[in-house]
Amino acid sequence: MALIQIALIWVVYGVVVALLALVAALFVYVYQSSRERSATVTIVSIFAITALLATVLLLPVDVALVSSTTSSKLGQRKEWATQQKVDDILLTLKIVYYTLFSLDALLCLVVLPFTYFSYEEYDEVATEEGTQTVGKRFWGAFKYTIAFILLVVILFLVGFFVPVARDRSGGHYDLDFFKNLLTENHGERSLTFSLGLLMTIGTLIYVLYTGAGLALLPVALIKSAPAISAPTLTATTASELERNRERQRQLEGRNLGSEGGLPAKDRRELDALVREERTLVRRERLAAEASGENHSFLMKAWMKTEAIFRPIKLIGGLLLILVAIFIWVSMLLTGIDKAKNSICKSHCGYILGHVSIFNPVNWVFVQSAKVFPVDYVLFLLLVLLFFASSVVGIATVGIRFLWLKIFTIRKGHTSPQALIMATVMLILIALAINYSMAMMVAPQYSHYGPQTFCDHPLRHPGEQPNCTDHPNHIRPCSEVTENPAAKNVCTPSVISTFLDRVTVNFSFFGVVDFWAQFVFLAVFLIVFITSLFRTPKLDEYQLDQDAEEDEEEGLLASTGRRFGATWQDITGRASKRTPAHRAEDDEDE
Numbered sequence: 001m002a003l004i005q006i007a008l009i010w011v012v013y014g015v016v017v018a019l020l021a022l023v024a025a026l027f028v029y030v031y032q033s034s035r036e037r038s039a040t041v042t043i044v045s046i047f048a049i050t051a052l053l054a055t056v057l058l059l060p061v062d063v064a065l066v067s068s069t070t071s072s073k074l075g076q077r078k079e080w081a082t083q084q085k086v087d088d089i090l091l092t093l094k095i096v097y098y099t100l101f102s103l104d105a106l107l108c109l110v111v112l113p114f115t116y117f118s119y120e121e122y123d124e125v126a127t128e129e130g131t132q133t134v135g136k137r138f139w140g141a142f143k144y145t146i147a148f149i150l151l152v153v154i155l156f157l158v159g160f161f162v163p164v165a166r167d168r169s170g171g172h173y174d175l176d177f178f179k180n181l182l183t184e185n186h187g188e189r190s191l192t193f194s195l196g197l198l199m200t201i202g203t204l205i206y207v208l209y210t211g212a213g214l215a216l217l218p219v220a221l222i223k224s225a226p227a228i229s230a231p232t233l234t235a236t237t238a239s240e241l242e243r244n245r246e247r248q249r250q251l252e253g254r255n256l257g258s259e260g261g262l263p264a265k266d267r268r269e270l271d272a273l274v275r276e277e278r279t280l281v282r283r284e285r286l287a288a289e290a291s292g293e294n295h296s297f298l299m300k301a302w303m304k305t306e307a308i309f310r311p312i313k314l315i316g317g318l319l320l321i322l323v324a325i326f327i328w329v330s331m332l333l334t335g336i337d338k339a340k341n342s343i344c345k346s347h348c349g350y351i352l353g354h355v356s357i358f359n360p361v362n363w364v365f366v367q368s369a370k371v372f373p374v375d376y377v378l379f380l381l382l383v384l385l386f387f388a389s390s391v392v393g394i395a396t397v398g399i400r401f402l403w404l405k406i407f408t409i410r411k412g413h414t415s416p417q418a419l420i421m422a423t424v425m426l427i428l429i430a431l432a433i434n435y436s437m438a439m440m441v442a443p444q445y446s447h448y449g450p451q452t453f454c455d456h457p458l459r460h461p462g463e464q465p466n467c468t469d470h471p472n473h474i475r476p477c478s479e480v481t482e483n484p485a486a487k488n489v490c491t492p493s494v495i496s497t498f499l500d501r502v503t504v505n506f507s508f509f510g511v512v513d514f515w516a517q518f519v520f521l522a523v524f525l526i527v528f529i530t531s532l533f534r535t536p537k538l539d540e541y542q543l544d545q546d547a548e549e550d551e552e553e554g555l556l557a558s559t560g561r562r563f564g565a566t567w568q569d570i571t572g573r574a575s576k577r578t579p580a581h582r583a584e585d586d587e588d589e
Helices: 002-031 039-056 059-067 083-121 124-129 134-161 176-181 186-223 230-254 264-290 297-341 360-368 374-397 416-441 443-448 484-489 494-505 507-533 539-552 554-571 579-588
Strands: 399-401 404-407 452-454 474-476
Touching: 002 039, 002 059, 002 374, 002 416, 039 083, 039 374, 039 416, 059 083, 059 374, 059 416, 059 443, 059 494, 083 134, 083 186, 083 416, 083 494, 134 186, 186 297, 186 374, 186 416, 186 494, 186 507, 230 264, 297 360, 297 374, 297 416, 297 507, 360 374, 360 443, 374 416, 399 416, 404 416, 416 443, 416 494, 416 507, 443 494, 452 484, 494 507
Parallel strands: none
Antiparallel strands: 399 404, 452 474
């Protein structure tokens, strides 16, 4: 029975990972530019996004497996759950976690940068002429990736030798729980430091982008219904364009054969009509794109799906507002609880010994965890909400360096370079989401799930306490329980142990990550209130703005050209332009 239960949990996880691959593919195909596509960038991005989501969604599997060893009704371990069996489960989880974490780090620091440089190195004309081979392209990209490989080596070396938890004289280190968290193995310490650093960097990105996106996503759903449909916009634009051209013909015909040319008044009117014609032509082209012309089947299906579900977007937006506020309140309550009741404060990154303030989200997950996979479905929806919020935040704010926007993320207009940068940011954000879920959103669930222990006095030494007739003596497991029975029954999840190890051994990371959660809450609140009262732009105006960006290539092309020029300066050679690129340049001019 135990083997069947454990196997079922892993099967559910496998099905979820397959669904995550579809989500990643949908995200990449919806956002990538139809004009510039790279098979390598597409495959690597899909794989990286699937890996980062699989890492976050391993937490419910972790909780379900460690919780399967106990009976929450009796507060006892099940008969089959010997210490050896529990250790085997924990070892398997640890291997999977460390594999996924290492994979995320390598994708972020090595694979994605290599893919970026490889795309920049690609020269279509040189490839067709045979002057650029696969080996030359690989070596050209690898030369610039060496710096990132050295960065990975430096991170692990620093983590290998950096001192941890020097001040161990505090009373909180006398507890067995904290003694177990203090890392003595240098290899494990190195991995802990590296991932802790990446998680802290990701938290800074998460605060800005996910905090803003979580506030903007529900409001965007409510305000996303267009004032005019794409077919109607196409028809009205065509009608206005026809009237414009007819008026131009009238002005030109009125002064046909005149020696002095057009009068000043007619000249000004004609110039205005020419400028309006350009705007209408751009709007007509974008309206055609909005109708699905010149798009792939997947994009057309996505547009049709959006149109079908558009009427219920309002209801969905209202529900998401309630969910977002629900999450916000829960995180605030946990933050206050940690700041007030943490047994070691900043010395261990505000680890909470036991939950003292009621957290509604945490309570929902603990109760639903008693019937697997109900908690998994809820957790999946919550993670997808945070992921979608991160995407919305990146698309709204853009990829920036300080106040300078480097790349823009837009549906159907995202360049391969921007897609790679966005994927790197999402990997870092995923590490931060891991921390936020386990430490702020649902701390009790993430640490012990529904596990309980019997706090009834023992009749005979060495036996398990029996609470069959004393259900009021059943207590939820916590980190600082001193009852020996709890130590024999309660098993913390692997992810919570890992995150606690990061904050105890490197308390600086824990302090930054903890207080950053309050900044996250502040960003959400400010953006949410602002978005509620901000007047939405008219669709036609937005289309005109998008058209002007497309014509001038805005930041997508101008920044790309600046990056291209910089890349040419670095490599010392000019890139050969393809006929398609020359045509685009002529069109822009």
